[in-house]
Amino acid sequence: MPVLKSYPSSSAAYLGGVRHALTSVFFPVIAGTYIGIGALAHDFGLSALWLTLSTLFVWAGPAQVILISGIGAGAALVEVAIAVTLSGIRLFPMVMALLPLLRTRETRTSDLILPAHFTAVSMWIESLRVLPGIAHENRVAYCNGLSSTYTGIAATFGLVGFYLAAGLPSLFAAALLFITPISFLISTARSAVTMLDRLALGLGLVGGAAFAAMQIEFDLLWAGVGGGTIAYLVSRIRRKPARADI
Amino acid sequence: MSADLWPYVVLMLVGFLPNEAWRLVGLVLARGLNEQSEIVLWSRAVATAILAGVVAKLVVFASGSLATIPLGVRIGAVVIGFAAFLLIRRSPLAGVLVGEAVLLAGGYFFAP
Numbered sequence: 001m002p003v004l005k006s007y008p009s010s011s012a013a014y015l016g017g018v019r020h021a022l023t024s025v026f027f028p029v030i031a032g033t034y035i036g037i038g039a040l041a042h043d044f045g046l047s048a049l050w051l052t053l054s055t056l057f058v059w060a061g062p063a064q065v066i067l068i069s070g071i072g073a074g075a076a077l078v079e080v081a082i083a084v085t086l087s088g089i090r091l092f093p094m095v096m097a098l099l100p101l102l103r104t105r106e107t108r109t110s111d112l113i114l115p116a117h118f119t120a121v122s123m124w125i126e127s128l129r130v131l132p133g134i135a136h137e138n139r140v141a142y143c144n145g146l147s148s149t150y151t152g153i154a155a156t157f158g159l160v161g162f163y164l165a166a167g168l169p170s171l172f173a174a175a176l177l178f179i180t181p182i183s184f185l186i187s188t189a190r191s192a193v194t195m196l197d198r199l200a201l202g203l204g205l206v207g208g209a210a211f212a213a214m215q216i217e218f219d220l221l222w223a224g225v226g227g228g229t230i231a232y233l234v235s236r237i238r239r240k241p242a243r244a245d246i
Numbered sequence: 247m248s249a250d251l252w253p254y255v256v257l258m259l260v261g262f263l264p265n266e267a268w269r270l271v272g273l274v275l276a277r278g279l280n281e282q283s284e285i286v287l288w289s290r291a292v293a294t295a296i297l298a299g300v301v302a303k304l305v306v307f308a309s310g311s312l313a314t315i316p317l318g319v320r321i322g323a324v325v326i327g328f329a330a331f332l333l334i335r336r337s338p339l340a341g342v343l344v345g346e347a348v349l350l351a352g353g354y355f356f357a358p
Contacts, residue, residue, distance in 0.1 A: 032342070043310035050253050057262040062297050067261040069304060071253075077260050085264035087296055089289040095272025109273070116273040117266065165311075171353050173311035175346050181304040182324060182345040186331045186338045188297055200291040201298045208299025209306045220303070224296030232291045236284075 006135035013138035017145025020130060021153070026122040029187075030150055031157040033061050036179030038161025040065065043177055044072020048162050055155045060120050062087045065180055070220075079218050086224060094124045101131045102139050111140050118147030121191075196235035203227030319352030 007013035021027065034055065041051040046068060058064050063084045070080035095116050102115055127143055134142050165173045185205075192198045207223030216222060304312075305320050312320070327345020334340035 029338075043312075046253060050257060053254065054257055054261055057257065058265050060265055062293070062300075063261065063265045065304075066296070066300055067257070069300060071256055071260065073309070077256065081260045081264045083296055083300075084261055085267065086289070087293050088265040088268045090268075090293050091265070092268040092272040093286050095269050096275060099273065112273060116269045119269055119272075170311045170314055171350065171357075174315050174353060175350050177304075177308070177310060177312040178320070178323065178346060178349050179342065181301045182327050183338065183342050184297060185301045185324065185328060186341045188294060188301075189328070189331070190336060190338055192294065196287060196291055197294055200294040204295030204298025205302045207295065208302035211299075212303050212307055220296060220299050223299035223302075224292050227295035227299070228288065228292030231295065232288045235287075235291075 002133070004135040005133055005138075007138045007142075010138070010141040013134070013141035014145035016134075016138075017142040017147075018149045020126070020142075021146045021149035024126055026126060026150065027153060030122055030153050031160075032179060033183055034154040034156075034158040035161035035164070036176060036183060037061065037064055037068065038158035038163075039165035039173065039176035040161075040180050041068050041072075041158070042162045042165040043173075044068050046072065048159055051158050051162055052155050055158050056151060058084075059118065059151055059154070060088060060091065062184065065184065066220075075220075076218070079221060083220050083224065086221075091119055094121075095119045098124060098127055101127070102143060104136045106137075107140065115140060115143050115147065118144070118151065120147075120150075123147040123150055194235070195238070196231055199231035199234060200228050203231055314358065315349060315353040316356050316358060319349065319356055322352060323349035 005016075007016055037055075038051055041054075054064050054067065058067065066083045066087055067080060070083065071077070098115065098119060099112055102112060123143075123146060126146060130146075131139050131143060161176055161179075165176050168176065188201055189198075192201050204223055204227045207227045208220065211219035211222050305324055306317065308315070308320060323345045326348045327341045330344035331338060331341025334344075
């Protein structure tokens with residue numbers, strides 16, 4: 001059995017997580033994403049404080065983009081809330097997969113509230129990769145160090161994007177605003193490895209543009225729930241082509 | 247209620263709670279849900295499609311400075327950036343940089 005890396009104290013483990021975050025590949029990814037989100041928040045007329053609080057409390061890029069573009073464009077709040085919650089469902093299996101790595105016999109559930117809150121795609125991918133090599137008793141502190149640093153990077157670069165968008169000439173401000181759609185499209189496509197994911201991505205793109213152009217109410221929900229459900233049904237039928245005995 | 251506080255109330259009610267609820271559900275439910283269970287597959291597809299819908303709306307119905315770039319340039323930048331991502335070792339950075347370069351060049355030469 002490989003030797004697990006252990007730390008003399010919780011603060012040392014926390015700092016180990018901080019150091020890992022600052023040198024990980026997700027640093028530039030998070031920085032770039034939040035420069036775009038900061039520019040978006042500025043564009044939709046939200047304040048720098050609001051942007052920072054949304055990063056600390058929501059801490060999920062897709063949900064923040066849906067929230068900012070939704071309330072900024074004056075969509076119905078119910079629609080925005082439903083779209084946010086549908087985008088957040090993926091956090092649920094992620095938390096459930098992460099917690100067994102963190103939990104020991106001595107761990108109280110209250111110790112796990114912070115790691116659960118910090119769960120987001122970047123932190124989750126890194127935690128699942130790194131935590132198995134860390135001593136069990138140090139994992140919660142290490143994970144908190146890692147994720148609070150990621151959140152700090154996000155909040156900082158959100159403000160960078162916010163103030164850049166305020167001060168740059170129009171063409172460059174447009175380029176900042178373009179970061180969000182292009183990077184979300186590409187990162188979603190990158191993690192879409194199954195036919196189901198790819199179909200959902202394609203249908204969502206077409207549906208999102210088409211329903212908005214037709215000015216249908218709750219266009220985003222129709223595109224998301226409709227497109228996602230069609231993709232699910234198609235892939236389900238294709239998964240079991242040989243089952244003639246039903 | 248003060249109108250100044252309203253955006254923060256919206257942030258909590260419409261942004262924080264609907265998102266955080268799923269983290270708490272994950273925390274409370276002790277037993278793991280199978281990553282391949284049907285409800286997880288469906289919810290993942292819906293979440294992907296919603297995000298794709300947001301991306302399409304941000305590009306096609308752009309606001310602010312981005313709206314000053316012609317629609318054809320915006321769509322061209324997305325398509326070429328995406329193609330660059332696929333062709334250059336599926337590198338997200340390459341895709342984003344090429345897309346941005348096309349947007350800047352197109353915005354400069356096709357300024358309305």
